[in-house]
Amino acid sequence: MKRIVSLLGLFLALIASQLHARTLDDVDVILIRGYTSEVVFDKTMPKYGEPTFDSYWKPLDAAYWNYYKNTLLPGNKGRVVSFHWSSKDRLTNGVVRSLADRIKAEIGKGLCANKCVMITHSTGGLVGDYLLSSAIDSKGSSYDYKIISDKVAVVIHLASAGGGSELASIVRDVAFGVGCTNSLTQTIAGWIFKGVNCGAGQDSIGVTNDLVPTRARQVNGSQFTYTPTLMLAGEGTAGVQGAVGNLLLPGNDDSVVAMHSTCGSNSATPVDSCSPTAKPNGELTSVSAPKGFYAAHYPWIMTQEDHGEMIEVQRSLDPAARETLVTRAYGNFAETSSTSGWWVFKTNYRRIANDESRTSGQLIKQYFSF
Numbered sequence: 128m129k130r131i132v133s134l135l136g137l138f139l140a141l142i143a144s145q146l147h148a149r150t151l152d153d154v155d156v157i158l159i160r161g162y163t164s165e166v167v168f169d170k171t172m173p174k175y176g177e178p179t180f181d182s183y184w185k186p187l188d189a190a191y192w193n194y195y196k197n198t199l200l201p202g203n204k205g206r207v208v209s210f211h212w213s214s215k216d217r218l219t220n221g222v223v224r225s226l227a228d229r230i231k232a233e234i235g236k237g238l239c240a241n242k243c244v245m246i247t248h249s250t251g252g253l254v255g256d257y258l259l260s261s262a263i264d265s266k267g268s269s270y271d272y273k274i275i276s277d278k279v280a281v282v283i284h285l286a287s288a289g290g291g292s293e294l295a296s297i298v299r300d301v302a303f304g305v306g307c308t309n310s311l312t313q314t315i316a317g318w319i320f321k322g323v324n325c326g327a328g329q330d331s332i333g334v335t336n337d338l339v340p341t342r343a344r345q346v347n348g349s350q351f352t353y354t355p356t357l358m359l360a361g362e363g364t365a366g367v368q369g370a371v372g373n374l375l376l377p378g379n380d381d382s383v384v385a386m387h388s389t390c391g392s393n394s395a396t397p398v399d400s401c402s403p404t405a406k407p408n409g410e411l412t413s414v415s416a417p418k419g420f421y422a423a424h425y426p427w428i429m430t431q432e433d434h435g436e437m438i439e440v441q442r443s444l445d446p447a448a449r450e451t452l453v454t455r456a457y458g459n460f461a462e463t464s465s466t467s468g469w470w471v472f473k474t475n476y477r478r479i480a481n482d483e484s485r486t487s488g489q490l491i492k493q494y495f496s497f
Contacts, residue, residue, distance in 0.1 A: 148496040152202060155239050157230065157279070158209035159258075160191045161249025161288065162334070174215050175225035184211035194439055195246070199492045206238055212254065218337035218346065223258050223272075230275050239278035244497075248438045249384065250338060252287025256347055256421070259354050281457060281497050282356040285437040285487075286381055289421065290388030290395060291343030293376050295335050301325050302332045340388070340395045347421060355497075356424045357457055359487055360389035362407045363433030378415070379407070383434035391424030392417030401426035402453050409451040409478035426453040428479070430487045437487055450482040450490060458494035 173179045188211035189196075200207050210229055216222045230238075247255040259276045301323055329336060337343060361381040364370050369382030376385040378397030387394065390401035394417065400406050403416040407429040420426070430437070431448040452460050461480040468474050479490060 150496050151200065151244065151492055153204045154280075155205035155241075155243035156200060156203065156207045157239070157243055157245040158192050158195065158207065159226065159245065159247045159251035159255050160188055160209065160211070161247075161251050161286075162214040163187070163191070172213060172215050174213050175221040180213065180225075181211075184213060187211070191248075192438070195488065199488045205243070208233060208238060213333070214335075215333040218254065218257060218334055222254055222334055223261065226254065226258055227272055227275065234274060234278055242280040243278060245279050245282045246285065247282065247287065248285045249434065250288045250334065252284040252289040253291070253337065253343055253347065255282055255284070256287075256289050256356070260347075276354060279354055282354055283359070283427075283491065283495070284356060284389075284391070284424075285359050286361055286384055286389050286434050287358060287391065288338055288384045288388055289343065289347055289424075290385075290392060291338050291340035292384045292388065293340060294372060294383065295338035296340065297375070298323050298332055298335050299339050302327050302329065302335075343388075344395060353423050355457070356391070356421075357427040358389060358391045358401065358424055359428045359430065359437065359491075360386055360401050360407070360426065361430045361432040361434065361437060361487075362386070363431055363436065365433040365435055369433055381432070381434040387417065390417055390426050391420045393419045393421050401429055402451075405429075405451055405453075405477065407431055407451055408449045409476040411475045411477055425456050427456060427458075428487055428490065429453060432487055448483065450479045450485075450487055451477065452479050457497050458491075459496070460490075460494050 171183075173183050188209050192209045196207055196209070210226050212222045212225050216225065233239075245255055245259075258272055259279060259282070261272045302325075304325060324331065337346065362379050363381050364373055365382045372382040373380060376382075377387070377395075379386045379399040381389065386392075386398050386401065387396060390398065392398065396418075398415045398417055400414040400416050403414060405411055406414055408431055417426075429451045431450070452462055462477055463480045465476045465478075466473055467476070482490070485493070
């Protein structure tokens with residue numbers, strides 16, 4: 128009888144946990160953006176602590192998250208707050224410090240009182256990782272990030288640059304004067320990252336220094352976060368500039384960041400998927416994938432959306448654009464299986480059900496729970 132009672136208690140506890148599962152509709156949300164190339168090298172952009180910091184960066188931040196805040200998060204019973212930062216600052220100093228100051232201030236006003244979800248995009252993934260993982264080493268400091276990490280229940284990384292981007296390496300080389308005699312390198316750097324000047328030096332490119340894969344992985348590899356972190360990784364081409372990015376990035380990519388980074392791999396080894404058994408389009412086959420991941424980082428969804436489509440105005444819903452579920456963590460997704468071709472030419476697919484009519488953001492909105 129004791130065993131039956133104990134099992135019944137466990138069963139009831141599981142039911143209760145499901146009944147009280149929380150979604151994006153009833154939780155506070157912290158948004159941390161990436162940066163836009165149009166302003167990365169604007170000489171007028173202020174650092175944290177300068178008088179024009181808020182007036183310069185806040186409108187850009189609002190525009191960055193416009194689709195997410197106005198389309199996917201309306202009706203949210205909790206607070207949705209985006210926190211801006213300066214691309215002119217370095218990651219381990221001004222960027223994280225500016226976020227820590229203001230997030231802690233909002234926590235003091237009740238933000239995340241009942242835990243919250245952090246959603247990041249692009250460089251915001253590297254920023255969010257460092258912010259939360261630094262809590263382990265910052266106890267007692269005046270910028271005690273543990274106050275923040277204790278409040279964040281789950282992180283959702285959209286196209287995270289947590290492992291850096293090889294495009295930043297090109298910009299770094301030009302800024303350091305390495306590619307000054309190579310007109311192609313200068314053209315690419317100036318086209319993708321507008322305004323970079325050859326030989327301008329390290330200080331001229333701010334956080335871009337920290338996006339060079341060796342540096343990003345040095346920072347992330349020396350830190351550990353125990354906050355469950357869900358990775359959304361895409362593959363796609365964003366126009367002509369995106370096609371150039373596809374050529375320059377190793378392995379599969381979303382035109383700005385390679386999949387070794389967006390999947391959360393603990394190595395910069397090029398990969399074509401987050402899963403060794405499925406491509407991003409859902410095709411079930413053997414494919415190159417990470418051998419290991421950053422602590423508590425879990426590939427969640429792969430999508431055929433490019434880097435910007437994950438957060439910008441809803442894409443044109445192309446039936447060919449698909450989403451593939453990598454892990455069932457934090458969401459009861461429905462899946463569908465299909466087959467194309469015949470005999471030795473037959474191909475099997477496993478995708479999220481009805482994914483052709485929904486963006487990755489809409490899928491998160493519908494299925495995410497914790």
